[in-house]
Amino acid sequence: MHHHHALRSKHWGRLRFIARRLVRSVIGYLVAIICISAVINTTMEATIRSQITEMVMGATMSNSDLKTAEDVIAFKADVTRSLERSFGLHLPSWVRVLRRSWQVITLDLGNSRSTTTGYPERSRSVSKIIKERTPPTVILFSASTLVSIALGLWLGTRMAAKPGGHLDRSATVMTMLMYGTPSWWLGTFFILFFVYSIPVFKIGALHSVGVVPGTLHYVLDYLAYMALPFLTLVAIKVWSIAYMTRTMVIVPMQEDYTIAARGRGIPERKILAKHGLGTAAPGVLTTAAQAFAQSIGGDILLERVMTRPGLGTTLFSALLMNDVNLVTAIMAMLTAIYCITYALLDIAYGVLDPRIAYSQ
Numbered sequence: 062m063h064h065h066h067a068l069r070s071k072h073w074g075r076l077r078f079i080a081r082r083l084v085r086s087v088i089g090y091l092v093a094i095i096c097i098s099a100v101i102n103t104t105m106e107a108t109i110r111s112q113i114t115e116m117v118m119g120a121t122m123s124n125s126d127l128k129t130a131e132d133v134i135a136f137k138a139d140v141t142r143s144l145e146r147s148f149g150l151h152l153p154s155w156v157r158v159l160r161r162s163w164q165v166i167t168l169d170l171g172n173s174r175s176t177t178t179g180y181p182e183r184s185r186s187v188s189k190i191i192k193e194r195t196p197p198t199v200i201l202f203s204a205s206t207l208v209s210i211a212l213g214l215w216l217g218t219r220m221a222a223k224p225g226g227h228l229d230r231s232a233t234v235m236t237m238l239m240y241g242t243p244s245w246w247l248g249t250f251f252i253l254f255f256v257y258s259i260p261v262f263k264i265g266a267l268h269s270v271g272v273v274p275g276t277l278h279y280v281l282d283y284l285a286y287m288a289l290p291f292l293t294l295v296a297i298k299v300w301s302i303a304y305m306t307r308t309m310v311i312v313p314m315q316e317d318y319t320i321a322a323r324g325r326g327i328p329e330r331k332i333l334a335k336h337g338l339g340t341a342a343p344g345v346l347t348t349a350a351q352a353f354a355q356s357i358g359g360d361i362l363l364e365r366v367m368t369r370p371g372l373g374t375t376l377f378s379a380l381l382m383n384d385v386n387l388v389t390a391i392m393a394m395l396t397a398i399y400c401i402t403y404a405l406l407d408i409a410y411g412v413l414d415p416r417i418a419y420s421q
Contacts, residue, residue: 079408086404091162093396098161101389106150106157113144165393170386173379187390190375195394197267198361198371201287205294206353212299214345217306224311232307236300244360248293248367255289262289265368290367294360306345343410350406354399 117140127133145151149160164170168188220229255261263269263286272279361373368374372391379387 075412082404082407086400090397090400091166093400094165094393095158095162097389097392097396098165099158101165101385102154102158102161105385109148109150113141113148116144117141165389168390168393170390173387174382174384187386190387191390191394194370194372194375197369198364198373199398201290201364201369201371202294202353202360204287205291206298206349208291209295209298209302210345210349212295213302213349214306216299216303217345218310220303220307221310229307232300232303236304239297239300242297244293244297244363245366247297248290248363251289251293252367262286264289267370286369290363290369293363293367297360302345302349309345346406346409350402354402 117137120140121127121133121137124136127136142151149157152160168191170187172185173187173190216228216232220226220232223229252264256264265286267286268279268282269286272282361371361376363369364371364373365377372394376388376391378384379391
């Protein structure tokens with residue numbers, strides 16, 4: 062009975078921890094959206110008031126019934142009030158910001174300014190554009206992060222197994238070379254080499270025209286277009302994860318309990334898994350989550366370099382056209398991905414180390 066009660070208490074404790082982390086993430090997301098909406102509202106309302114001034118001047122010039130200066134002033138005031146009411150500018154500022162925030166959260170942002178787009182069904186709807194362009198970006202960066210984690214763990218443990226060896230020194234040099242290297246720069250080099258010099262990969266689309274969705278050929282064609290940006294991101298991220306793994310694993314591998322385990326004849330592979338990777342897991346997890354979040358925030362310009370239809374390419378085009386609605390929607394989507402990533406990171410911490418969950 063006591064054992065059953067302890068298990069139930071542990072279960073509810075973990076659920077409460079997860080619920081608290083999710084609530085914090087939702088609150089953080091809402092605060093971020095309100096801040097974004099406040100900034101966007103200030104910019105858009107300045108533009109709208111300029112448009113109202115021009116519209117009032119035009120209406121005044123075309124009204125031949127105005128005889129005196131008082132008539133002109135009264136007419137301008139009436140038209141201005143009417144236009145402000147139609148644009149919602151008569152409401153308190155906090156109401157306008159909250160209304161805008163709700164529109165951002167629901168992606169109810171009207172149409173893009175672009176009139177010639179490659180968006181779904183030639184649609185200018187912001188919500189449709191975001192729904193189409195988000196999955197390719199998330200798939201690319203999620204897949205590259207997962208592969209980088211797997212390769213980084215393998216490489217880092219090999220480095221830690223023989224500190225100062227050829228692999229350790231070579232990988233350390235590669236980490237220093239790659240750390241901070243802009244993905245768009247490496248992507249440009251890869252394009253020149255793998256697309257033009259040795260035409261191995263495809264760029265410029267998600268798939269070839271005329272390929273039937275749902276077929277094996279469609280999947281292979283999709284992977285062919287994703288391969289080069291995928292390899293670029295892995296080449297950037299794997300070294301930092303490997304070096305973090307090596308740094309975290311090498312310390313416990315020199316401890317007395319590890320040496321004693323070797324003395325008992327326990328295989329090195331099991332020692333690495335239990336004592337090395339078990340200790341390194343939180344640090345590696347943090348590095349991986351940061352790599353994913355930072356990639357979504359900064360490396361999406363790689364999509365523009367490789368002309369891959371995703372959030373990066375869309376954001377670049379929207380900024381060039383001063384497409385406020387579309388930029389706002391992309392910022393909201395990136396913020397949501399950030400919040401979800403770090404919420405999952407916190408929850409994973411609680412799973413890996415229950416003391417974190419129960420101490421909250």
